[in-house]
Amino acid sequence: MTLNIGVIGTGAIGREHIRRCSQVLQNARVVALNDINRSNCEQIVRDFDLQAEIYDNAHDLITAPEVQAILVTSWGPTHEAFVLAAIQAGKAVFCEKPLAVTAQGCMNIVEAEMASGKKRVQVGFMRPYDSGYLALKSVLESGEIGEPLMLHCAHRNPEVGDAYTTDMAITDTLIHELDVLRWLLKEDYVSAQVIYPRKTRKASSHLKDPQIVLLETTKGTRIDVEIFVNCEYGYDIQCEVVGEAGIARLPEPMSVQTRRAARLSTGILTDWKKRFIDAYDVELQAFVNNVLSGNMTGPSAWDGYAAAVAADACVAAQRSGNIEPIAMPARPAFYD
Amino acid sequence: MTLNIGVIGTGAIGREHIRRCSQVLQNARVVALNDINRSNCEQIVRDFDLQAEIYDNAHDLITAPEVQAILVTSWGPTHEAFVLAAIQAGKAVFCEKPLAVTAQGCMNIVEAEMASGKKRVQVGFMRPYDSGYLALKSVLESGEIGEPLMLHCAHRNPEVGDAYTTDMAITDTLIHELDVLRWLLKEDYVSAQVIYPRKTRKASSHLKDPQIVLLETTKGTRIDVEIFVNCEYGYDIQCEVVGEAGIARLPEPMSVQTRRAARLSTGILTDWKKRFIDAYDVELQAFVNNVLSGNMTGPSAWDGYAAAVAADACVAAQRSGNIEPIAMPARPAFYD
Amino acid sequence: MTLNIGVIGTGAIGREHIRRCSQVLQNARVVALNDINRSNCEQIVRDFDLQAEIYDNAHDLITAPEVQAILVTSWGPTHEAFVLAAIQAGKAVFCEKPLAVTAQGCMNIVEAEMASGKKRVQVGFMRPYDSGYLALKSVLESGEIGEPLMLHCAHRNPEVGDAYTTDMAITDTLIHELDVLRWLLKEDYVSAQVIYPRKTRKASSHLKDPQIVLLETTKGTRIDVEIFVNCEYGYDIQCEVVGEAGIARLPEPMSVQTRRAARLSTGILTDWKKRFIDAYDVELQAFVNNVLSGNMTGPSAWDGYAAAVAADACVAAQRSGNIEPIAMPARPAFYD
Amino acid sequence: MTLNIGVIGTGAIGREHIRRCSQVLQNARVVALNDINRSNCEQIVRDFDLQAEIYDNAHDLITAPEVQAILVTSWGPTHEAFVLAAIQAGKAVFCEKPLAVTAQGCMNIVEAEMASGKKRVQVGFMRPYDSGYLALKSVLESGEIGEPLMLHCAHRNPEVGDAYTTDMAITDTLIHELDVLRWLLKEDYVSAQVIYPRKTRKASSHLKDPQIVLLETTKGTRIDVEIFVNCEYGYDIQCEVVGEAGIARLPEPMSVQTRRAARLSTGILTDWKKRFIDAYDVELQAFVNNVLSGNMTGPSAWDGYAAAVAADACVAAQRSGNIEPIAMPARPAFYD
Structure with missing residues (x-):
């Protein structure tokens, strides 16, 4: 049984997912492509x-009878419309983050999906598929460290370009923690505060870097996330959970330990693409498997909405300097 | 393009490889089965x-027209005949270790394969496909630690059953190091010595455990391998390469670090099957890909022969207490 | 040349310092003792x-001609008067924390010491004498990680008694960080905020535990300190400095690494007294040496005052939930 | 109570011990000096x-009435005569290694000491006073890892001068392991074998480097020690004890962990003098305390003899390539 997939958007991420479907995953076949630039599609057809079929109109691809599932990897602002169209066409859809550029857009998708009566949407949050986060969650669920009370996290990039703005620390960077920490704790957020430490001289003049985001959850668990996108030394994701009886820490990526030049050391990645490279494979295979088995278990439209609501509050907190509430409606039973 | 595979032997390892072909790998399909117990095959057909097709005779399976490649996962003493038959049938064959139970048997396969004019055999040594060993090899090849001079290795199991005998420390346990260290260093062995340390009280009365094997290579590199199969604490594979300018160490398997009950710790595996679980997938996918592309790159019949010759010398060294030479003919250009 | 020391207060800490002077340090001799309970003194005279001489009145001890320097290890509320008396007597004085129970009390000492024209006071903050903090400071000063931007710290005890109150998290526990981080960064604090995470069920009903204190320094460096005094797993002091070019972390105390029972681990201390045991020796030896050489270099009365001012702001922040300013007068040139 | 010490030999090590006695230790006072070069003594008198008193003749120093104990830190070949003279004078003597340049010389001292009826000799082996080795021994004695079966050790220096010869790998380098491992295991050696791995290009033409020494103890415990004195990367002492139930490893020296330039690392020492710097203090303080209390507990003349016998066998094994027996008489009850 093979899933026939249509891909909308063949930029860097789209291309990677097409490679995955063609060369890595089981039971997946890319049968349709769309891009605002048709020659990109032609190139990919040749390369892989x-x-x-190449479609000039994404909506034609969505409704094409040979297409069973859609990958949306186009420009962010187009996501909402394509996902809604896929739902309307009764097809499963994997949408790269963001699900929509506003919380309301995400809610529109949630409502459409619920109205359609069946879960069809998976959002491209890959960290819940990372073996490190899965191992961490497994330790939490074993009860070994007791109930979680605090999380100390960091999201560090060696550098970012000049186009990276202060709010992108939330919408592009923190967004991954906003998703994965909800998944890890099974708790929603209730408030956010943003602190601006002394600025690194490596950052653009317009960018506040680093930032510290403080989150509070429904159970009172406190999370601090250091976001430092010009940290220079590497791409480094840290997550430490302090529980009532002990502490558990996200594993470092595997690395050869060396003794050399008076240092005992392991490597730190510098390229973010390598950090979760396996998780992308697992994530997309899970989507394929779930569509084929009819049981969607990945990050849902509701998860996309929850991340968007939290991100909005964090951006508000960036601007106000205050502790901002994060107000979420109760999760519909549909998403349990 | 999908490779049609026939499997001879559906015990634990055979079953695992069938699961892999069916549920994990790309472009592989199991189309024929043989086992001395036909009902095993029937069970597997149902389970997966x-x-x-179920064949009552392995040789019929080998020559069956729909079968493009053979997996030999039957009882060790049967391997040689099945591999030779596959070569004669002009089919690619993946053979679990041992390739044959004697060095001469391995040489028979080498000669048959060379006579056939084409590489068709891959031996089931999975460690060269392990991401840790690959990372270690990459550090060696970077020149970062200079030329290797010594290797300190350990192969430890928490316990073994009473059926495990002193020579199995070589033929079942060390055999993996004998293969992977040749691959890592690109050097052959020239001598072996075995030392028996103080025996653990956890071992059977008839078993010498632990043992230390000392190997010397063509370039004079010295290797010590501690084999300790009742070490109690875990399944632990260590490999440290001491070079002219530094030391590189095989990564520990990923684990969540915890602070708990006055210990800062990470987990050690206890089940050997988990240690190289990913490597088995990569190994078999490589076989499939190589057969489909017509370019065999995995552990070859020659590698199987070399491991067998070295193992024989180690067993001789176990018995004599002396330093035993390891004599290998020059590698035929066919295997370069 | 030996320093003749009089000790006021012979409880647990006083006894330890007397042992140090008698059995560990060079050039120190305890020649006079005072305690509200004379029999304590008699016991100590016998034990060591x-x-x-045993004095029934601390002020007689302070003015006794054979006494060259005073150790104040009595009950906290008595410290201020004894230190002031020592200054008036023209004698060097080592005072266990707190220097005084109010910031104003500390300021009284600062003013008296300045009026006396000579530095004579060392406060018993031992962490600047800990080899780990010294090594960390040395990395910072090497410039290796660039300018410090953020500090992530933790101060964890396995458990505290029922008498431990919420404000003691500041005055007894955080007080050490308030001192050592000023010393580490050579910066003063400008604001404090306190956050109460989800409470551990191991804490007394009246105690808020854990707590997170957020501090800001004059240069904008941001510090978060987790205080968790019923963390169960151990006594654990963490300090991580995030700089513009890298991160440096306080070393873990030395421990044998073991592989045992499926864990690769090192030990974590559970007894706080062992964590800085060497630092106490170094601290008191430094006092002795400094008095003998006439050049006081340890934590000064001004440092005691600065810690007290910061602690007051933290306690205010505990109560208000707000970001509280920390206002310090400029440091007098006398203390440069 | 202060011990009056006379020092014979005021080269680098002598000078260091004099500094220790004067500036670090309790209850020690250097009252007499001798050196073949009198001006060295004068310099030291001024410096410290x-x-x-400066003596032109070492034997006059030994018999001088104000001298209670002797430190022998002169040239190795002179040790035996000075130690014998000290015993004859009824004075305690601390002798830097080697106790004598031959095993017979050591035995002469053993016999003289026994004849004198009282233990008076401490040999300058400092590792049993190192906090890391002490912690390792404490883990062994706790029974946590069961009975020791194997030890994997390494003694690495970044480089040595051209004067360093192949046998100095035993007599200057391994000698420390020969002492400390006997102390750690409380076992004597019964055989030695030496293996020469591929040689590093960093070593002098005349020097075999690295070397591996294999030792066997009375209980059958097997020890491998890698000696690598041009390892380039640092001064690194490793000791791993494999027991029946687990493994314990000598702690790495304390170091700040950094994340910098894509490496997560700690420092490795390069200067051997820093590795055991604290142990030298503890060792000499122990000598002083033991002499004052009349109970000698440090490395004894017998320990010096045992190390010399083992070293002789190792040198023989270097030359013969064979497994050489290490024959020791039974330890006299005098040394229990």
Whole structure:
């Protein structure tokens, strides 16, 4: 049984997902492509030796009878419309983050999906598929460290370009923690505060870097996330959970330990693409498997909405300097 | 393009490889099965919902026209004949270790394969596909630690059953190091010595445990391997390469670090099957890909022969207490 | 040249310092003792075989001609008067924390010491004498990680008694960080905020535990300190400095690494007294040496005052939930 | 109570011990000096502001009435005669290694000491006073890892001068392991074998480097020690004890962990003098305390003899390539 997939958007991420479907995953076949630039599609067909139709209109791809599932990897502002169209066409859809550029857009998708009566949407949050986060969650669920009370996290990039703005620390960077920490704790957020430490001289003049985001959850668990996107030394994701009886820490990526030049050391990644490279494979295979088995278990439209609501509050907190509430409606039973 | 595979032997390892072909790998399909116990095959057909013919005679399976490649996962003493038959049938064959139970048997396969004019055999040594060993090899090849001079290795199991005998420390346990260290260093062995330390009280009365094997390579590199199969604390594979300018160490398997009950710790595996679980997937996918592309790159019949010759010398050294030479003919250009 | 020391207060800490002077340090001799309970003094004279006078009145001890320097290890509320008396008597004085129970009390000492024209006071903050903090400071000063931007710290005890109150998290526990981080950064604090995470069920009903204190320094460096005094797993002091070019972390105390029972681990201390045991020796030896050489270099009365001012603001922040300013007068040149 | 010490030999090590006695230790005073070069003594008297007599003849120093104990830190070949003279004078003597340059010389001292009826000799092996080795021994004695079966050790220096010869790998380098491992295991050696791995290009043409020494103890415990004196990367002492139930490893020296330039690392020492710097203090303080209390507990003349016998066998094994027996008489009850 093979899933026939249509891909909307063949930029860097789209291309990677097409490679995955063609060369890594089981039971996936890319049969249709769309891009605002048709020649990108032609190039990909050649590169991966695909038997795939090229559509000039994404909506035609969505409704094409040979297409069973859609990957949305186009420009962010187009996501909402394509996902809604896929739902309307009764097709499963994997949408790269953001699900929509506003919380209301996400809610529109939630409502459409619920109205359609069936879960069809998976959002491209890959960290819940990372073996490190899965191992961490497993330790939490074993009860070994007791109930979680605090999380100390960091999201560090060696550098970012000049186009990276202060609010992108939330919408592009923190967004991953906003999703994965909800998943890890099974708790929603209730408030956010943002602190601006002394600024690194490596950051653009317009960018506040680093930032510290403080989150509070429904159970009172406190989370601090250091966001430092010009940290220079590497791409480094840290997550430490302090529980009532002990502490558990996200594993460092595997690395050869060396003794050399008076240092005992392991490597730190510098390229973010390598950090979760396996998780992307697992994430997309899970989507394929779930669509084929009819049981969607990945990050849902509701999860996309929850991340968007939290991100909005964090951006508000960036601007106000205050502790901002994060107000979420109760989760519909549909998403349990 | 999918490779049609016939599997001979459906015990634990055979079953695992069938699961892999069916549920994990790309472009592989099990189409034929043989086992001395036909009902095993029937069970597997049901369990994995296979479209596969069951053959009562392994040689019929080997020559069956729908079978493009053979997996030999039967009892060790049968391997040689099945591999030779596969070569004669002009089919690719993946053979679990041992390739043959004697060095001469391995040489028979080498000669048959060379006579056939084409590489068709891959031996089931999975460690060269392990991400840790690959990372270690990459550090060696970077020149970062200079030329290797010594290797300190350990192969430890928490316990073994009473059926495990002193020579199995070589033929079942060390055999993996004998293969992977040749691959890592690109050097052959020239001598072996075995030392028996003080015996653990956890071992059977007939078993010498632990043992230390000392190997010397063509370039004079010295290797010590501690084999300790009742070490109690875990399944632990260590490999440290001491070079002219530094030391590199095989990564520990990923684990959540905890602070708990006055210990800062990470987990050590206890089940050997988990240690190289990913490597088995990569190994078998490589076989499939190589057969489909016509370019065999995995552990070859020659590698199987080399491991067998070294193992024989180690067993001789166990018995004599002396330093035993390891004599290998020059590698035929066919295997370069 | 030996320093003749009089000790006021012979409880647990006083006894330890007397042991140090008698059995560990160079050039120190305890020649006079005072305690509200004279029999304590007699016991100590016997235990350490001292040639020491017992004084029933601490002020007589302070003015006794054979006494060259005073150790104040009595009950906290008595410290201020004894230190002031020592200054008036023209004698060097080592005072266990707190220097005084109010910031104003500390300021009284600062003013008296300045009026006396000579530095004579050392406060018993031992962490600047800990080899780990010294090594951390040395990395910072090497410039290796660039300018410090953020500090992530933790101060964890396995448990505290029922008498431990919420404000003691500041005055007894955080007080050490308030001192050592000023010393580490050479910066003063400008604001404090306190956050109460979800409470551990191991804490007394009246105690808020854990707490997170957020501090800001004059240069904008941001510090978060987790205080968790019923963390169960151990006594654990963490300090991580995030700089513009890298991160440096306070070393863990030395421990044998073991592989045992499926864990690769090192020990974590559970007894706070062992954590800085060497630092106490170094601290008191430094006092002795400094008095003998006439050049006081340890934590000064001004440092005691600065810690007290910061602690007051933290306690205010505990109560208000707000960000509280920390206002310090400029440091007098006398203390440069 | 202060011990009056006379020092014979005021080269680098002598000078260090004099500094220790004067500036670090309790209850020690250097009152007499001797050196083949009198001006060295004069310099030291000035540098450390000593009240010390300078003797032109070491034997006069030994018998001088004000001298209670002797430190022998002169040239190795002179040790035996000075130690014998000290015993004859009825004085305690601390002798830097080697106790004598031959095993017979050591035995002469053992016999003289026994004849004198009282233990008076401490040999300058400092590792049993190192906090790391002490912690390791404490883990062994706790029974946590069961009975020791194997030890994997390494003694690495970044480089040595051209004067360093192949046998100095035993007599200057391994000698420390020969002592400390006997102390750690409380076992004597029964055989030695030496293996020469591929040679590093960093070593002098005449020097075999690295070397691996294999030792066997009375209980059958097997020890491998890698000696690598041009390892380039640092001064690194490793000791791993494999027991029946687990493994314990000598702690790495304390170091700040950094994340910098894509490496997560700690420092490795390069200067051997820093590695055991604290142990030298503890060792000499123990000597002083033991002499004053009349109970000698440090490395004894017998320990010096045992190390010399083992070293002789190792040198023989270097030359023969064979497994050489290590024959020791039974330890006299005098040394229990």
